[in-house]
Amino acid sequence: xxxxxxxxxxxxxxxxxxxxxxxxxxxxxxxxxxxxxxxxxxxxxxxxxxxxxxxxxxxxxxxxxxxxxxxxxxxxxxxxxxxxxxxxxxxxxxxxxxxxxxxxxxxxxxxxxxxxxxxxxxxxxxxxxxxxxxxxxxxxxxxxxxxxxxxxxxxxxxxxxxxxxxxxxxxxxxxxxxxxxxxxxx
Ligand SMILES: Cc1cc2nc3c(=O)[nH]c(=O)nc-3n(C[C@H](O)[C@H](O)[C@H](O)COP(=O)(O)O)c2cc1C
Numbered sequence: 001x002x003x004x005x006x007x008x009x010x011x012x013x014x015x016x017x018x019x020x021x022x023x024x025x026x027x028x029x030x031x032x033x034x035x036x037x038x039x040x041x042x043x044x045x046x047x048x049x050x051x052x053x054x055x056x057x058x059x060x061x062x063x064x065x066x067x068x069x070x071x072x073x074x075x076x077x078x079x080x081x082x083x084x085x086x087x088x089x090x091x092x093x094x095x096x097x098x099x100x101x102x103x104x105x106x107x108x109x110x111x112x113x114x115x116x117x118x119x120x121x122x123x124x125x126x127x128x129x130x131x132x133x134x135x136x137x138x139x140x141x142x143x144x145x146x147x148x149x150x151x152x153x154x155x156x157x158x159x160x161x162x163x164x165x166x167x168x169x170x171x172x173x174x175x176x177x178x179x180x181x182x183x184x185x186x
Pocket of ligand 1: 077082
């Protein structure tokens with residue numbers, strides 16, 4: 001079972017990306033968590049229905065193939081002005097079309113968020129759950145907002161919070177239990 005880990009932050013020192021790196025180590029037996037390169041989100045053009053007819057841009061093709069072939073996806077989002085970063089929303093818009101065969105249709109997904117504030121990006125996380133559900137994904141697992149993220153990682157971006165590591169592991173277990181492997185779904 002392969003779970004793709006998608007960060008909504010493009011920043012090199014991102015806490016959300018660091019959280020997903022920790023998730024690659026927290027994966028239960030039989031589960032492989034693979035980090036989706038954040039640059040692939042930056043490469044996407046802004047969603048334009050006129051570009052979404054026949055042949056789509058290569059960056060869109062890459063996104064749809066990578067997200068579509070994953071058995072499940074875990075998203076980690078920052079909160080920008082009370083919601084998800086525009087780049088992540090744009091990627092989800094691309095991955096939500098064409099509707100019936102979209103990369104996100106029936107995809108099992110989980111959502112976490114990390115912010116330097118005391119609410120852990122809970123608004124962004126709630127919005128992301130809503131957006132993914134409308135886009136056709138199956139959102140599973142408990143909410144996991146990581147507050148005061150700067151205190152939970154060392155200078156190399158390694159997670160130093162054992163309880164948070166355990167919560168990540170439990171979430172990945174839930175995702176793995178709920179996921180419908182793409183080989184079966186096809
Ligand atoms: C444009 C912008 C808007 C932000 N708005 C919020 C916000 O509404 N709520 C919040 O908790 N943090 C907010 N922050 C702080 C981010 O949560 C913080 O920078 C976080 O570390 C970003 O995630 P990252 O480390 O994965 O890049 C904002 C940061 C930026 C750059």
